[in-house]
Amino acid sequence: MRFDGVTVAYGRTVVLDRLDLTVEPGEVMALLGPSGSGKTTALRAVAGFVRPASGRVLLGGRDVTALPPHRRGIGMVVQQYALFPHLKVKDNVAFGLKAHRTPKAEIPGRVAEALELVGMAAYADRHPRELSGGQQQRVAIARALAIRPGVLLLDEPLSALDARLRSGMLAELARLHRELPDVSILYVTHDQVEALTLADRIAVMDRARLQDCGTPEELYRRPRTEFTASFVGNANLLPVTVTGEGSVELSSPENGPEHRPEGDDGRTARRPLAVPTDTAAPGATATLCVRPHLVGLGVGPNGLTGTVTEVQWRGSTHRVHADVDGHHVMADLRELREPPALGDRVTLHFAAEDAVLLPAGTTGGSS
Structure with a gap:
């Protein structure tokens, strides 16, 4: 599956801007971004529900940009399930097969196969109203899989479920991915946990454009922009100035005068911090990215002295918020x-x- 310079516009409003992205066979690609970022529009362009103003959508190397949805061989699951309430489970699953004119004799076997795959074989004769939300979502997935698609589109499929059901469905989707190694999955979500858990790669979207793309580990451990760092996991993003090879200093806060806590003879902002600087020259401004769980309490390398502004207990950790010379710093501390x-x-x-040093001002919306 490939997006080749795909642009979608409604009038003069561009909602997807020159998207170039390839999803390999058998790969789970998550489109991750805030509301209005263009991720659902990208999915609808693949499904055939919107027509690009320019660019092409290719499936298996075939240009399907002008094909109607029913001729693309795609399975799709939306967040509200879209099951027919008057049909039994088995008839809901059979609906797509009938629409694709599957030989009548094949349909019962294909329906049984799809329901078995999602663990819903015992519910074939029930109506959707007799099922829980998680069970309804499984039926919707079975319906999409029954046509044996080469591409499966999932549009916020877990957003309507509570936390416990969502966790269980994540495990089920991961299992399905293992059992369907030839099916490419495009998964739209604004939930970073879902993307990190399921995806082989994550495409980070913002303001109608692709901002970053990589494996979950790459984007989490070594993000390339401030936007990626803040949207894929939590991050401390601190403005710094490169003072030499392997050395930076915290910059002064943008708003408000510099302040020196009473009794503090040396502000953190003027103490050198040892971090990799191979991406920036001395004198350059940059953003220092450190994940909260990698920040420790007490004396150690790269010390930051500040005042506690908030403490949140999160079960296994305490998240400590501190003001360090006008900068907000978070630390996730265990067993306090x-x-x-x-x-x-x-x-x-x-x-x-x-620590990762990022180019300053890379907060999204760039080309």
Whole structure:
């Protein structure tokens, strides 16, 4: 599946801007981004529900841009299931097969195969109203798989489920991916956990454009832009100035005068921090990215001294928020019997190898 310079516009409003993206056979590609980023429009362009203003959509090397949806051989699951309430489960699953003019004798076997694949064989004679939300979603997936598509499109398929059901369905989708190694899956979501859990690669969308693309580990451990760092997981993004090879200093806050805490003789902002700087020359401004779970409490390398502004207990961790010379820093700290209190002065630290230096101002919307 390939997007070749696909642009979609409604009047003068461009909702998908020159998308170039390839999904390999058998790959799960997540389109991740906020509302209005263009991810659902991209999926609808593949399905044939919107016609690009320019560019091409290719499936298996074949240009399908002008083909109607029913001739593309695609399975699709939407967030509200779209099951027919008056039809039994088996008849819902058979609907797509009949629409594709599958020989009548083949339909019962294909329906049984699809329901078995999603663990719903025992519910074939029930109506959708007799099923839970998670079960209805499984039936919708079975209906999409019954036609044996080469491409499966999933549009926010878990957003209507509660947290427990969503976790279970994530595991089911991962299992389906293993059992259907030849099916390419395009998965639209705004949920970073879903994308990190399921995807082989993640395409990060914002403002109608593709901002970044890579494996979940690449985007999480070594993001290339501020937008990717903030949207794929949580991140501390601190403005810095490169002072030399392997050395940076925190910049002064953009709003408000510099402040020096009472009794503090050396502001953190003027202490050198040792981080990799091979992507920036001395004197350049940049953004330092450090994930909160890689920030420790107490004296250590690359110390940041600040004042605690908030403490959140999250079960296995405490998230400590601190003001470090006007900059907001988060630390996810495990097994704290006595977490710091609001107003406490604390020192946080991080290792050089856990930091990534990003180009300043890469917050999205770039070409």
